[in-house]
Amino acid sequence: xxxxxxxxxxxxxxxxxxxxxxxxxxxxxxxxxxxxxxxxxxxxxxxxxxxxxxxxxxxxxxxxxxxxxxxxxxxxxxxxxxxxxxxxxxxxxxxxxxxxxxxxxxxxxxxxxxxxxxxxxxxxxxxxxxxxxxxxxxxxxxxxxxxxxxxxxxxxxxxxxxxxxxx
Numbered sequence: 001x002x003x004x005x006x007x008x009x010x011x012x013x014x015x016x017x018x019x020x021x022x023x024x025x026x027x028x029x030x031x032x033x034x035x036x037x038x039x040x041x042x043x044x045x046x047x048x049x050x051x052x053x054x055x056x057x058x059x060x061x062x063x064x065x066x067x068x069x070x071x072x073x074x075x076x077x078x079x080x081x082x083x084x085x086x087x088x089x090x091x092x093x094x095x096x097x098x099x100x101x102x103x104x105x106x107x108x109x110x111x112x113x114x115x116x117x118x119x120x121x122x123x124x125x126x127x128x129x130x131x132x133x134x135x136x137x138x139x140x141x142x143x144x145x146x147x148x149x150x151x152x153x154x155x156x157x158x159x160x161x162x163x164x165x166x167x
Contacts, residue, residue: 012085019086028086035089039081042096046074065124069108073101 020028050071057064077095080088094100113121 008087012087015086032084032086032089035086035093036082036084039078039083039089039092042078043075043082046071046078050074063122063124063126065109065112065121065126066105068124069105069112070101073104073108077101 016028016032019031023031050067053067053071054064057067073095077092080092080095082092083089095104109125113125116124
C-alpha cells in the first residue's frame, strides 16, 4: 500500500509538470484548483443523493444495495475530484460518467457479494439469479458433493447460481 501511494504521488507530480510545461504553470494550478472545487461541490450533492436513494429503498421495502453501491461510487468519484491532482481528478470525473459509473457499481457489487455471506448479499442486493439445467448432473470441482434441491412433488433438480456477467 505505501508503494502504491508513493507511485500515485510520483505520477501526479509528473502529470502536473507535463501539463505545466504544455499549458503554463498558472493554467495547471488553475486546472487543479477548479477540479478540487468541483469535487467539493459534488461531494455534497452525491452524499445527499446517496442518502435519499438509501432512504427511499428502505421505505419501499426493497434491498438498498444498489443505491448504496451507486452512492459509494459517486462519493469516491467526488472525493477523487476534490483531492488536488490531475490524475485523481480525471479518474473522479470518469466515475461521474453514467456508463462508467454503472460499470464501477457492478464491480463494487460483485466484490461485496464475494466478501459477505450469501444471506447478507441477498438482504443487500435482493435474490440472485439461478439458472436450472435439465439432464444428468455435472461433476463439480469441489470435493463435497452437492445436495439436490427438492421442489414441489419431491422431484429433484440440479441448480447452479450464475453471477451476472459470467457463464
